[in-house]
Amino acid sequence: MVSTVGVGVAAGAGVGVVGPSFSPLYQQIKSLILRSLQSGEWRPGEAIPSEIELAARFKVSQGTVRKAVDELAAENLLMRRQGKGTFVATHAEEQVQYRFLRLASDRPDALPASERRELLDCRRLRAPVDVARALQIKAGEMVVEVRRVLHFSGQPVVLDDIWLPGHMFKGLTADRLSDYRGPMYGLFESEFGVRMIRAEEKLRAVLADEAVGALLQVDVGAPLLSVERLSFTYGDQPVELRRGLYRTDHHHYRNELS
Amino acid sequence: MVSTVGVGVAAGAGVGVVGPSFSPLYQQIKSLILRSLQSGEWRPGEAIPSEIELAARFKVSQGTVRKAVDELAAENLLMRRQGKGTFVATHAEEQVQYRFLRLASDRPDALPASERRELLDCRRLRAPVDVARALQIKAGEMVVEVRRVLHFSGQPVVLDDIWLPGHMFKGLTADRLSDYRGPMYGLFESEFGVRMIRAEEKLRAVLADEAVGALLQVDVGAPLLSVERLSFTYGDQPVELRRGLYRTDHHHYRNELS
DNA sequence: GAGTGGTCTAGACCACTCC
DNA sequence: GAGTGGTCTAGACCACTCA
Numbered sequence: 001m002v003s004t005v006g007v008g009v010a011a012g013a014g015v016g017v018v019g020p021s022f023s024p025l026y027q028q029i030k031s032l033i034l035r036s037l038q039s040g041e042w043r044p045g046e047a048i049p050s051e052i053e054l055a056a057r058f059k060v061s062q063g064t065v066r067k068a069v070d071e072l073a074a075e076n077l078l079m080r081r082q083g084k085g086t087f088v089a090t091h092a093e094e095q096v097q098y099r100f101l102r103l104a105s106d107r108p109d110a111l112p113a114s115e116r117r118e119l120l121d122c123r124r125l126r127a128p129v130d131v132a133r134a135l136q137i138k139a140g141e142m143v144v145e146v147r148r149v150l151h152f153s154g155q156p157v158v159l160d161d162i163w164l165p166g167h168m169f170k171g172l173t174a175d176r177l178s179d180y181r182g183p184m185y186g187l188f189e190s191e192f193g194v195r196m197i198r199a200e201e202k203l204r205a206v207l208a209d210e211a212v213g214a215l216l217q218v219d220v221g222a223p224l225l226s227v228e229r230l231s232f233t234y235g236d237q238p239v240e241l242r243r244g245l246y247r248t249d250h251h252h253y254r255n256e257l258s
Numbered sequence: 259m260v261s262t263v264g265v266g267v268a269a270g271a272g273v274g275v276v277g278p279s280f281s282p283l284y285q286q287i288k289s290l291i292l293r294s295l296q297s298g299e300w301r302p303g304e305a306i307p308s309e310i311e312l313a314a315r316f317k318v319s320q321g322t323v324r325k326a327v328d329e330l331a332a333e334n335l336l337m338r339r340q341g342k343g344t345f346v347a348t349h350a351e352e353q354v355q356y357r358f359l360r361l362a363s364d365r366p367d368a369l370p371a372s373e374r375r376e377l378l379d380c381r382r383l384r385a386p387v388d389v390a391r392a393l394q395i396k397a398g399e400m401v402v403e404v405r406r407v408l409h410f411s412g413q414p415v416v417l418d419d420i421w422l423p424g425h426m427f428k429g430l431t432a433d434r435l436s437d438y439r440g441p442m443y444g445l446f447e448s449e450f451g452v453r454m455i456r457a458e459e460k461l462r463a464v465l466a467d468e469a470v471g472a473l474l475q476v477d478v479g480a481p482l483l484s485v486e487r488l489s490f491t492y493g494d495q496p497v498e499l500r501r502g503l504y505r506t507d508h509h510h511y512r513n514e515l516s
Numbered sequence: 517g518a519g520t521g522g523t524c525t526a527g528a529c530c531a532c533t534c535c
Numbered sequence: 536g537a538g539t540g541g542t543c544t545a546g547a548c549c550a551c552t553c554a
Binding site: 280282308309310324327338339340341342343344 | 538539540541549550
């Protein structure tokens with residue numbers, strides 16, 4: 001429940017305190033909804049209670065709930081559908097196959113190119129220091145390492161190396177990965193209860209070496225787009241490190257600025 | 259003013275019409291504010307009328323104005339400052355020097371690196387076909403072409419080729435460009451009344467050739483990040499095409515996904 | 517027709533800024 | 536203290552979905 005008296009006055013002592021001395025009600029509601037999402041009270045794809053129900057539960061007005069839900073929807077954690085309800089966002093049933101993949105074909109989208117996923121490797125090993133630091137785990141803890149190639153229209157375009165904390169993805173095997181239809185993040189949600197909500201990417205231009213060139217069918221010294229992605233789940237917890245190499249001779253990485 | 263009767267019913271005939279048959283009041287208000295921004299009624303950096311004044315002007319409630327302004331602020335067209343007012347966003351007086359430049363140093367921001375702009379060229383010429391198509395002007399119309407290099411910490415990092423519609427940037431000269439302190443988009447606002455509000459970028463990995471290598475001080479065949487940016491002003495009108503080549507040996511292109 | 521989210525209003529009060 | 540944006544409420548009505 002929410003304190004109605006002294007609304008918005010965060011903990012922390014009275015006068016003289018510098019920090020964020022004020023937290024509006026709707027932010028507190030937002031945190032409570034977030035907590036329910038994190039705890040799995042409502043699962044990805046499911047509807048959450050109606051605004052009226054939430055208002056009753058938290059003892060605030062519908063407008064306050066609305067503002068909280070609005071922000072969560074703006075952050076892509078919830079999806080509103082007029083007349084139906086508000087739903088927990090999911091990677092599984094999304095219109096676009098890969099929500100975080102910003103790669104687009106150079107051809108003004110003729111037909112949606114055929115797509116194939118080739119799993120090269122999936123093993124468990126002790127985390128190298130750089131991977132451990134990114135995932136905020138101890139160096140030497142177990143991680144799952146996945147290597148795969150994405151083909152579009154029969155051409156290899158993306159080579160991904162992926163690292164996941166071992167303790168969060170206990171039953172993840174090569175079979176599990178190759179059997180699953182749909183984006184990997186959908187599998188993570190349904191099988192391991194881990195939902196990616198945000199990611200940071202660092203892009204660079206690099207040159208193909210022998211090994212990479214063979215996998216992506218380009219010459220040694222060919223230019224490739226290097227995309228290092230760190231994905232986060234609830235609470236800004238990093239749960240995936242991904243190093244991708246993209247061929248950009250027939251595709252490009254698309255970005256919108258505002 | 260806004261039609262209060264028949265609120266939200268867009269033009270277009272009655273039953274049977276498929277298209278967007280409904281436009282909420284706050285969207286109409288948003289369009290009106292947008293029109294005032296576009297017409298220059300309020301200039302970049304200036305305050306727009308208070309919510310109460312706008313509500314009176316448009317004959318709607320303050321809450322409706324608020325929702326319109328909220329959306330414009332979310333799109334970075336307006337800036338709200340509690341206790342002071344709502345201001346027209348500007349590239350000139352922004353905290354970060356370059357709002358659209360996503361380049362970051364690999365070093366966890368030690369000190370803000372020194373920065374130098376080197377203007378190589380600024381001339382008028384007839385638009386090549388690809389430039390004309392991007393800017394939605396006729397091939398052969400006059401454009402301003404600018405070439406420059408950005409140096410960070412004494413090292414050349416960015417080589418930009420820029421094209422602007424000639425008729426919108428009549429007095430733009432090399433002197434004007436090199437004299438101006440601050441980001442180029444600030445100059446465009448104050449001197450030419452053109453405000454960039456949105457941009458689309460396409461990224462690729464490419465190899466340096468002889469000429470580029472000399473300017474960026476890299477070897478022929480070195481990997482470079484190619485960034486093609488198309489910038490838009492009000493009404494989704496394209497007004498700048500920019501082809502950039504970035505060295506990514508000590509910097510990276512940063513992107514956030516959600 | 518019942519239930520959902522979406523819009524619009526009016527009014528009270530709060531936090532911040534500046535005089 | 537006056538003026539600004541920010542929060543919160545309560546209630547009415549609208550648009551959309553589904554049974």
